[in-house]
Amino acid sequence: MTTTILIEGGTVIDGITDTPRANESVLIDDGVITAIGAHADALAHGRTDVERIVAQGRTVMPGLIDAHTHLSFGEPTGNDELFFHRTEAFSAMLSARNARKVLRAGVTSVLDADCLWNIGVELRDAIEANVVEGPRMAAGGNALMTMLGGTAGRLIADEGRTGYATVVHNLEGISQEVRRQVKYGVDWIKVMVTGLIPSVKGPEVKVWNKAEMRAVVDAAHDLSTPVVGHCRNSLSTKEAAEAGMDLIYHASYMDDDALEAVIANGTALCPTFTLLGNLYDYGERVGTNPDLLNVFKAELEVTGRAIGKAKESGVRVIAGSETGFAITPIGEWHARELEMLVEYAGFTPMEAIKAATSEAAWVMKMDGRLGAVAPGCAADVIVVDGDPLRDIKVLAREGAITEVIKAGRRIDITTPIPDRGPRPGEKVAFLATCPLTRSFALEDTNLAPKDVLTDQELSDLAKA
Template sequence: MSGHMLISGGTVIDATGAAARPDTSVLLRGDEIVALGSEADQLAARTSGDLTTIDATGQTVMPGLIDAHTHLTFGEPTGNDELFNHRTQGYSAMLSAYNAQKVLRAGVTGVLDADCLWMIGVELREAIESGIVEGPRMRAGGNALMTSIGGTAGRMIADEGRTGYAVVVRTIDEIVTEVRQQIKHGVDWIKVHVTGLLPNRKGGEIKVWSLEELKAVCDTAHDVGIPVVGHCRNASSTREAAEAGMDLIYHASYIDEAALEAVVDNGSALCPTFTLLGNLADYGHRIGSAPELIEVFRAEIETTAKMIRRAHDAGVTVLTGSETGFAVTPIGEWHARELEMLVTYMGFSEMDAILCATRNGAMALQMDGEIGQLQPGFRADLLVVDGDPLQDVSILQDRTRLSHVISRGVRVDTERPIPERTIRPSEQVRFLAACPLTQQLALTEDDLETLSHV
């Protein structure tokens, strides 16, 4: 029989939308929540055999966080050249496994990694599920679909075939073939870069897919039950992605009235992913970002936030995603900042932000009704937090506040040190960026302490 675990005395946020419940026990049996409240205490008292107890008095018990926008296979590059030309497949796979345990230590018990180098995301998912690698529950995509115009990397994307995390599709037939091949190789999601950059055009990203092409992606994937997510960094791309039937839209930058109407009408979910922009806006000056770009990042957040709030009020499902995996969003450091961004910029309540990062995130893992809430019959992914995130949601960014991280019913050993990673000389373009990982932000220990309590 699977062992039991009783977490007693804590204030439970069950992520159903109900108010927090003080002094409420939670009983687990293996990877299942068995009971809450007095029933949990009574069942635990009658349990014969192995029973582990955790006293959570004065603490908060809540579901583990779900990060719906990660890039665990990228290895925290400082730029596209590093990402495309300085990673081997084997080394990237091992680095991804190293990163997965850092995610779990940050209280993130579920992730969607929608596009990856090679097909590493699918293999990493399998390694985690097989117990070979310690990591969160994971759903994975393959290479992001792009037209010949490319995506955010512009002309660095080859005119055909695969470049890093991207694959160029030039016709409807190629779209259908690529989607089916990725599904054959085990992806959970198909990702499309609906917008991209033009090197000779000032301003932000533009829509680089036709509505017909987007529908071809969605229809082909949906025919076999696979959802589609789109990278959309302007209003028209968000509108047409929703009209084409996309299940989840990243960014939804500068979403307007027509795009909001399409999102509501078609039932698409939104994952604004403000953390990357927030880090660039707040710390871009430390890594050499141009002052005018910093203002662009900040303006994108403020403009988009108002409409995301309206979408939320209209019943649109909003998820949290950090886009962790770049040099400005190091893995294991920033996952929970997205909740703070929802509260600060969109005026969400702390409870609403927590629901976005737990209950709503189940959609990204294709586990609605199974995960993201503390209810009998749900999977046993939980956090015991020293403090009250309903008073200050930013405490979830402070790993010292995570008294216990429980994944699949098992306590994660957060005390065991993870070996410090060094950067191989071949990994970076040294004359462009010599600093690794969090040093890209030039953050001191005092800075990190301050950020944990923002």
């Protein structure tokens, strides 16, 4: 049964133009926006079958599109927990729960480019079949890695699949894995172009050569499948763009040469500042190594300036939060990416909104049909109690999103989702959190059971 909805009296930010329109009505019928303004009012006039939403004093805008999520990850504190303490069945059920939380946060579409097992594709299909409630999904499979691994270093096995990654060894193997993933339903192929090598000091290094990257792109594009690359330095960004990758995550420390390659090849960028911002702003509260905080800040500032320059040069820049880790839990931080684009890349609030709506519809393969409040577009709409053009942070304020409509259907955002408890064996168990030296064991500290020590306090005691 379809529902006709009239949203009345709100200020419409359509996601396309630069000017909001006050006191504008939006008519939704059969999952599609059919009319705006006076035409919407005229079509709804006198009808008794129209469900009306009064939005006076509020903002009506497209549902957000988060182009970098990890719904199957389950908010792990580290890769050991993610790779070795989960089962496929439990992870699938957890992903279904996460999908509901994302939708309630006003995110009506996501690109989930890599996943545990093949859960992303299965979750997408379950949502489309109305088995699970969640956002529209563009889904990837396992991220492609070389034997050198990615951000998990030596935790990645030399062969086969580990967690969210599959290791490929040669050009033929690359093509075979791309074809296998397309066969099983992926919308995107993801490549971990950079990674951490334990024997190499410093940040991530490029672990794919040009021929290997080109092989991924050729195999995927032959099957009409786009490619996204994880690139945490400038050289990787440059070579991924030159290889023809469609989208680049992070683009960390992008220099002018890399930007020229991005522009020349029509590559889009998704900087994913939220994870870095959360680590810098709140890392001390969650036990992040203090020595890393200034590293995160520097990457934000340098990359932010480069992303701003890319935007001014006409590069498509879209929003993605990298939600799914302990530092970016599901349903909590999606809208912060818009704040970060304003703060670090010099976007206006309207530009940031477009980066999370009409500009990002492309990753869903619905460019021009999604991410906009306009006749003929999919009826994915949110109503916000506040004005994000005056304060972009309102989108992340608890309770500010008062309505979420996906495909023309109002989503229940008031009934609580029960808090998740721990599953036995899911978390890494420690025999000790620091070495039990004799001096520590025999020290007359008289610690009460209720005392909680910081990492620094534990270190000081261990050295006593």
